[in-house]
């Protein structure tokens with residue numbers, strides 16, 4: 001029998017228009033979740049909502065959201081609560097990747113990566129916590145293996161993802177008495193739009209910044225669907241005793 005772990009559960013997913021967020025949305029929809037899908041790409045999330053409704057018969061609402069804008073984060077959570085009056089899972093997934101020689105990066109670029117990848121999560125979680133405490137719900141945030149191991153030419157990105165990991169563990173401890181779980185997933189390289197158009201920085205680049213997955217061929221990447229199952233597990237009651245966990249999903253890219 002197919003899993004139905006999200007019947008009568010409401011999940012809010014940011015960055016759900018494409019890639020890992022889209023795959024996670026469809027995975028939760030397949031298991032019965034009611035969805036609020038948020039993204040700056042409104043047309044994109046509207047399409048994913050239509051796909052979720054048509055393929056799985058669930059209710060899915062699209063919300064325009066800009067992770068760079070504090071007010072937008074608050075409005076998104078408020079809209080989700082106005083629609084359904086509850087929130088069971090919050091999946092913080094919207095993110096950007098910027099890379100260049102560290103010496104060429106500006107303070108403004110560093111700040112933008114932090115604002116979108118990390119600070120936005122502060123504002124969303126702040127706004128969502130009362131509802132999550134009421135439902136004894138959970139938060140799953142998208143970090144990265146870069147947040148554990150670092151990555152050449154993307155120090156701001158790696159540092160923002162390390163921040164997600166530290167925040168996840170800290171909040172898991174602080175909110176355990178209220179029954180709210182916090183976990184993070186660290187994908188390795190995944191074929192999504194985040195890397196579209198990126199050129200090698202210099203001759204050294206492929207050698208030092210691309211570590212092949214040991215489960216796949218040399219230059220192959222994982223697919224968004226390879227990551228979605230981990231989100232579904234952590235957001236579900238199957239993980240009711242899991243909090244403060246940081247799960248690497250990278251096809252053995254970073255071990256050995």
Ligand SMILES: NC(=O)c1ccc[n+]([C@@H]2O[C@H](COP(=O)([O-])OP(=O)(O)OC[C@H]3O[C@@H](n4cnc5c(N)ncnc54)[C@H](O)[C@@H]3O)[C@@H](O)[C@H]2O)c1
Nearest residue numbers: 015017018019020040066067094095144189190192193194
């Ligand atoms: N693809 C990888 O190799 C990889 C590896 C590790 C971690 N990640 C992380 O996975 C998450 C999802 O990325 P993806 O790989 O699926 O790429 P993606 O580009 O397909 O998806 C990112 C989504 O975030 C949205 N987004 C970006 N900036 C936004 C903003 N300011 N406001 C609202 N939405 C915004 C995009 O529109 C898009 O829908 C990111 O946090 C990324 O850092 C990706």
